[in-house]
Amino acid sequence: MKIRFLGTAAFEGIPSLFCRCELCAKARAAGGKEIRSRTSVMLDDDLKIDFPPDTFMHMVRDGLDLERIKDLIFTHSHSDHLYAEDMAARLPGYAQSAAHPIDVYANDAVLLRIKQTLDFNGGLQGKFTLNQVKPFEQKELQTAVIVPLPASHDPIETCLLYYIEKDGKSILYGHDSGWFPDETWAWLQDKTLDLAVLECTVGRSNYRKTHMNIDAVLETNQRFEEYGILKPGANIVVTHFSHNAQLSHAELTEIFEPHGIQVAYDGMILELL
Template sequence: MKIQYLGTGAAEGFPALFCSCPACISARALGGKNIKTRSCCLINDTVMIDLSPDIFWQSIANEISLSSITSIIFTHTHHDHLDRFALMLRCRDGASIMPHLPDSENFIDVYGSADVIRAIHEAFATQPHANPQRIHCHILEENLPIEIDGLVCIPIKANHMMGETCYIYCIIDGDQAFLYGNDTGGGLDKESFRTVIALGVTFSVVSLDCSRGTLIGDSHMGMDEISKLCGMLRENSLITESTVIYLNHYSHMCGIVPEEFDALIRASGMSLTYDGLTMLID
């Protein structure tokens, strides 16, 4: 399985858009891995998890052609994860010309909760030039596996926002399993954790929401919640010493620049993701 992090920041990015806190000032000066665009991830070059509002620059910086994307799996409807305008551009035939595809194959599959699919349908109402035939929508049901481009995807209920079903995802490719765990707060509820246990897998890579950093978690996790969740995963043999644990969706909220936070968490056997991070697991 190939995993490529196109963006690794929270909703406001890092440095935050209009922020002059010491951490954001330092990040601007330091550059490099301290610069974080809004989060999304690419699996095996064709399947994306979420569509960031920074996707134009992410595709340039990572030298990928978005015309090769066949499927997008959405976690929830927040605008830093579901960029409706970018998705509608894929549906505008004048904006996205696909000479390599016959018309019958010129579409992208999108997956998410009923709330996500509803938000996508509503976006078409504001885009009269968008062709609905360019998107095939699939509603995902909690805990029910679905095959997407040769991957097995299991949506797991997240603890993120009231009034909407949000998912994190277990992605399985052969004998490799990847847990993509943002956005979610306070770890996982008992039912969701039982679902993860029932999968019967040991994760090769675990990627967890760390928007809160050293702060107490809310609708996102901080280090206390992450440590507890990793302890539960370890106790149930879902992770081992060989599991790679990444913290992702990092924010300026705790006031620590990314490179300093990465150094802080490495003593716990974890690493902070960075834009462009790519790994092959086999």
């Protein structure tokens, strides 16, 4: 399976709009891996996680054919993960899109936002199906089997992590979240993973409640090992970085590489063999 990291930043992106901080200035000058757009990944070409406001740019930059997407799953409704306005671009009159609907799986907050936004444009019109998911309830998608798991993120909605099985590989998509809730750890305990994607939004800050800092990522990795959750040769990837953490790709790599953790960058492709 191929995992494509389309965007790897938190809400503000790096460099951030309007920002004159040191990291944003460096990113503007250096380009390349220092430029981070809002977070999303694509599994093969048919399963996408989240639909951020940078999706147009991801499509153009990586030569994506978004019409190959069969399933679209959402972690939560924050604007760096859900830009429903651009989903309307698949509707008749905007795109000459294929007949099949894209199946959307998300919590109620995300589905409501998508429905309200598309209702302004004549409704779903057979271009999307909306499917509500709940923590621990397994769903069989066209492309994968998923189990949503509780995140520790925004208490006013049911933010979700996902356990995903696709083509014989198992993945934990672990953000946005602070230190995982106990019930998520309990569910994960007897699973084995080929890949875990974690976030490190807040860098060195002493904070791990709704986002992870460096220590929380390292301790999560440690617990994976204690529980025997990682298959031999499993990949751990960190993503969803904020400019406020003031850490470049090179600095993050220096921190995480000794622990066998890969630092994602925009456009990074991981092959699970």
